[in-house]
């Protein structure tokens with residue numbers, strides 16, 4: 001079975017089509033305005049409308065208001081929520097939707113404790129910690145911090161590229177990879193070629 005792949009931070013319908021054509025499992029839409037990958041509800045509707053069944057549309061938030069999440073859920077086809085800030089377990093579960101929780105990885109991060117708090121999440125997305133930058137850093141973290149066993153599916157993120165994807169899988173055996181900057185031609189603009197290369201590398205055994 002191959003490692004699942006989510007391509008995050010899509011801002012254009014043609015990029016979503018490239019993701020689908022390359023056989024990725026999920027797309028991510030960033031509902032966080034400071035991000036260069038931010039999409040408003042109209043653009044998100046347009047992108048999500050072109051996504052077929054069995055490809056997961058993920059809505060990414062960073063410390064959102066409840067109203068904002070509900071507004072997105074009411075207007076866009078969303079299959080999964082992703083919380084990428086300091087949201088509590090209670091906050092994440094109030095929407096009654098499947099969700100994943102991002103974890104900024106530091107040397108002393110206690111994944112078991114985090115898995116306790118987010119006991120009902122669909123996965124923990126381990127991402128690079130960078131002060132003042134909630135995500136999309138384009139930088140890897142020390143993969144030795146990835147637990148070999150966890151009761152929640154592990155989604156590896158942070159600085160993944162077609163050049164390191166196969167190695168990342170060999171070293172950490174995650175449930176899924178999440179990539180954004182590593183498959184871009186420019187901020188928020190995805191490269192169909194890099195997406196295809198990334199998927200090929202995910203299927204390559206090292």
Ligand SMILES: O=C(O)c1ccccc1NCC(=O)[C@H](O)[C@H](O)COP(=O)(O)O
Pocket residue numbers: 008009028030032035036037060062084127134135136137138139157158159160178179180181182
């Ligand atoms: O992508 C963003 O701009 C972003 C902004 C704020 C919070 C999260 C963000 N992206 C989250 C992701 O899911 C990325 O895929 C993940 O952080 C890895 O990004 P990258 O290192 O660029 O592959």
